Amino acid sequence: MNAGGHGAETKDRLVSAHIVDLATGADRWLGVAELDLTYRHSAVTSVQVVASARFRLEAGDADAANERIGEIVRWRRENQPGGQNAGSVFTNPPGDSAGRLIDQAGLKGLRIGTAAVSDKHANFIQADPGGSADDIRRLVSAVHDAVAERLHVDLRIELQMVGWDPSLERADPSCS
Numbered sequence: 001m002n003a004g005g006h007g008a009e010t011k012d013r014l015v016s017a018h019i020v021d022l023a024t025g026a027d028r029w030l031g032v033a034e035l036d037l038t039y040r041h042s043a044v045t046s047v048q049v050v051a052s053a054r055f056r057l058e059a060g061d062a063d064a065a066n067e068r069i070g071e072i073v074r075w076r077r078e079n080q081p082g083g084q085n086a087g088s089v090f091t092n093p094p095g096d097s098a099g100r101l102i103d104q105a106g107l108k109g110l111r112i113g114t115a116a117v118s119d120k121h122a123n124f125i126q127a128d129p130g131g132s133a134d135d136i137r138r139l140v141s142a143v144h145d146a147v148a149e150r151l152h153v154d155l156r157i158e159l160q161m162v163g164w165d166p167s168l169e170r171a172d173p174s175c176s
């Protein structure tokens, strides 16, 4: 999924990946261009596994690297919640930020049962200790629908929702 943040993405350093197709048993190395890595997307399908990968890195100064990592961790602690959450709930629409839109729609702090939209960063949903996945799912749908109604933006979900009956997803485009 080309994880990235703070101005860098996996594809910046990846050279190639060894892909095994579980459906056919075939395996081959794909170069970074063939992997088609874009924002939260790659050409790797749900029946393929990345068995190994090659990265190109540059030698650098360890103290400077540790300082940079420290800055990133500090920024995250100040701007993103801890506790029980699965990271970003929705992908950022082109040119905008899902968190900004959810905040603008007035949804920070919105709660359904054991799940609440984080007060710290609106694109995070916090679960209470012992919280329910059904509450998270209901809150994801409520946030999606409220942003669509109030701001006319159709947010796309970044979380992978596992375990619900796919036939129930019909009326819920955010969870398709």
Ligand SMILES: Cc1cc2nc3c(=O)[nH]c(=O)nc-3n(C[C@H](O)[C@H](O)[C@H](O)COP(=O)(O)OP(=O)(O)OC[C@H]3O[C@@H](n4cnc5c(N)ncnc54)[C@H](O)[C@@H]3O)c2cc1C
Binding pocket: 001, 002, 003, 004, 005, 044, 048, 049, 050, 051, 085, 086, 087, 088, 160
């Ligand atoms: C608090 C928090 C903050 C986050 N912040 C960011 C962020 O800033 N930027 C960002 O990009 N992401 C962010 N994420 C999401 C995070 O990047 C992904 O969860 C992580 O990169 C996935 O890597 P993983 O190894 O944990 O994979 P998993 O969570 O185990 O898997 C993720 C997906 O990849 C598939 N997968 C895993 N391994 C393989 C493999 N070997 N071959 C093929 N498919 C595989 C899984 O089936 C699944 O579909 C955040 C998550 C959390 C919880």
